[in-house]
Amino acid sequence: MTLLCLAAIWLVGFGLLRWMFPQPLGWSLHNVWLFSVGIGMGAGVASCLYFLTLVLAGPSSALLAWSAGAAGAIALALGLIARKRGDPLDWAEGPRIPWYPIALLALAIALALAMFLGAVAYNPHGDEGAWSIWNLRARFLFRAGGFWRDAFSSDLSWTHPDYPLLLPALVALCWKLSRQESTAAPIAIAFLFSFGTAGLLAGTLGALRGKIYALLAATILLGTASFVALSAALYGDVPLSFYILAAIAMLCLQDRHPDNLRFSALAGLMAGFAAWTRNDGLIFVGALIAARIIALLRFRDRKLPGPQLLRLALGLAPPLAIVVFFKLRVAGPSDWSSVPAATILKNFADPGRWIQMVEGLIVILFNFGRFLIPIALTLAIYWYLVRFRIEAPDRAALATAVLALSFTLGVQLLLDILYVNNLPLEAITSFERILLQLWPAALLAFFLASGPLQLAAPQIQAKASKEKKAKKTVRRAAEYRCGNPDSMPGV
C-alpha cells in the first residue's frame, strides 16, 4: 500500500509535467525524461500539500486523503487532456554508440542496485543521521496527531528543528495514506530519487549532447559508490542533489528552447523544492539566481531576458513561500543562532581553519566517490584527450551551472569555517556529502562542455579490418599470379 501511494505521487508529478510539456505517450526520450523529473515534481508537490493541509486543517486523515485525491485527480486530468505542443526532447545527434558503453552502464546499474538493496536490507532505518533527524520528524508528524508541532520543540534542538520538511512530510504522507508506518516508504523514496537523478542526468545530456555523453555521465554517477551509499543511508542529500541537477538542467534546456519559457518556471520550482529539502538548498537558490543574472548579462549582450527571469521567479515563489512560512511560524531555533558573533569573527580570522579546510578538500579530491582510480584524475585525463568545446547556445547555461555550483560550494565551506566547532571532524564526515549534493549537476556541466567524442564502433572496425584483409589477400594472389610466390601466405 505504501508503494502504491508513492507510485500515485510519482504519477501526479508525471501528470503535471506532461501538462507542461505535452507529447504523445509512448517509449521516447521525452517521456523517460518526464518520468525522471516526475519523481521530484510529485515528491515536492505532495510534500508541500501535506504540510499546508497540516497547518491549515490539522492532522485529519480524511481531509488529507480528500485533498491528496483531488490534487492527484486534477494533475492526472491535466496530464491526460494536454494536447501535443512544441518540440519533443529527442536524442541529439552524435557518433554511433559501440556496445561497451551500454554494457558499462548496465553493469553500473546492476552494481548500484545490489549495493542499495544490500545496504537497506542491513540497515532499513538508514544511518543514525537519517533516523535521528529525518525519520524521527516523520514519526512525529505521523504519530503525534494534533501535537505534531512537538517535532520542532526546543527540547529537541539536537534534531535540528529548523531543517525543512520535504522528506519527513513525504514519508509521513505515505504512512498516513497507507495507514501504516513502514520503512518501505523512506527506502522507496531514496531509491526513486537516486535512480531518478541518473535518469534525469542521462535524459538531459541525451537531449543536449547525444547518447554517448548520457551513457558516460549516468555510468559515472551510478558508479559513484558513495552516492549510492548516501542514498541508501536515507539522508536528504541525494534528493537535494536531484533538485539542484533538475534546476540547472531546466536552464540548460531553456537556452536550447528559448521560446518555451516553461523550462524557466520549472527551474524555479525545482530550486524551490531544493530549499524545501535542506537548508543547503536555500544557499543554492541564492547562488542560482545570482549565477543566472551574471551569466545572462555576460552572454546575452548585457540584456536581461525579463520574461525568463519572471518565469523563474514565478516557479520559485510557491515552494519558497512555504519554506519562509515554515521558518517563521513552525521551525525551531537554528543551530547557527546559538553561535556568538565573537566566535564567528575569531573563526574567520583563524588561518589554521582555512588550512584545515583546504587539507580536507585535497584529501576528498582523491577519495571522492570511493573510485579505484580517483575520479578527478580520470576526468582530467578525459579532458586532456577530448578537451572542452562549448557551443554558443550553451554558454549562458554552462556559466550558470558553473557559477551556481561554485557559489553554493563556496558558501557552504565558508559557513563551515565560521560556525563549525570541530572542523577536522566536519571535513571527514561532511565534505564528501556536500560535494555529492553538487555531483550530478557537476557531471551535467562537465559533459555539456566536453569536446566531441568519437568512439569507433567495434563492428565498423571489424568490418574495416576484414575488408583490409580481403584486399590484402586479393593483392597477394595477384602478385602470386604475376610470378612472385613468396608473397603468397603460407609459402
Place this chain on the structure above:
Amino acid sequence: MRRTPAFGVAAFEERFNEFRQTVQPHTVYGYLSDSRPNDPSALAEFHLAQYTLAPAIVKPSSSENLVIVNYHGKNLDMGLLRANRLLPFRDFGNGVALCRRTRR
C-alpha cells in the same frame, strides 16, 4: 556496545516495546543511563530512545517528573537512582524502567 545485538533501531524497539505502548503524545520524559560518561555509544542510545518513543519528547536530564532509565546490568542500579533523586515506578524489563523524581 555498537556492535552488540542490543544496539540498533530494531533492538531498541524490541527492548522498549512494552513501554512504548504506554507512551502518549505531548509527554516529556527525562532520560538516564548507566553508561559511563565517556562511552561513545551513550549518545547514540539516547537518540535511539527518542526515535523509539516518538511522539513523546525525551530529554537527556533526570530532572523531569518521569525519567526513563536505560540500564545494561541485570538489575536497576539503586545507587544511581538515589544519586539522581529517583524512585522506581515501573520496571518494564529488558533494561528499561520508568522512575519518578522525589520531591526532596
